[in-house]
Amino acid sequence: MRVEEQKTETPGIVWLGHSSDIRKMAIRESERLELNQDALFRRVEASEYTPEMRSVYGSADNYKIKGKIIDMSAGGMKLAITQKLEDPLKNGEILLFHLSGASLRENMAAIVLATIPSGKQLNVHLQFRDSNALMRIKLLQFLHRYKKQQVAA
Known part of the structure; x- marks a missing residue:
């Protein structure tokens, strides 16, 4: 809809026209924040993954992928990996990681949507x-605290 004409003599009368240019709007549930935080990741095939794996930290040897969380929102994140991987990451694989500072007892699980080479690094x-309501709340709290710290600095 668009406003075609509005009469000033009689308040409240507006002629509307129908627009043929209709676009879908994407509305974010939460804001995306730049983090630049280092983290270790454990790679799991999608077929082998179970939600119970989040509660098991496992040995440090299982977390072989070193990456930097570039930005994050309540729904996902972008990760930069600079190390050479033996097997390239594939869409659909699961990465497990612990987000320090988020007061979470469990690891977080994230599914790979896209891998984009960018110079010497791989943007993932x-x-x-599998995030429940409590995990989502704690993640939103973490992002809010981080944003407040950035504004204060």
């Missing part, structure tokens, strides 16, 4: 998986 776009 991830969507969080």
Whole structure:
């Protein structure tokens, strides 16, 4: 809809026209914040993944992928990996990691949506998986605290 004409003599009368240019709007549930935080990740094939794996930290040897969380929202994040991987990451694989500072007892799980080479690093776009309401609240609190710290600095 668009306003075609509005009469000033009689308040409240507006002629509307129908627009043929209709576009879908994407509305974010939460804001995306730049983090630049280092983290270790454990790679799991999608077929082998179970939600119970989030509660098991496992040995440090299992977390072999070193990455930097570039930005994050309540729904996902972008990760930069500079190390050479033996096997390239594939869409649909799961990465487990612990987000320090988020007061979470469990690891977080994220599914690989896209991998984009950029110079000497690999940008990985991830969507969080199997997050319950409590995990989502704690993640939103973490992002809010981080944003307040950035504004104060």
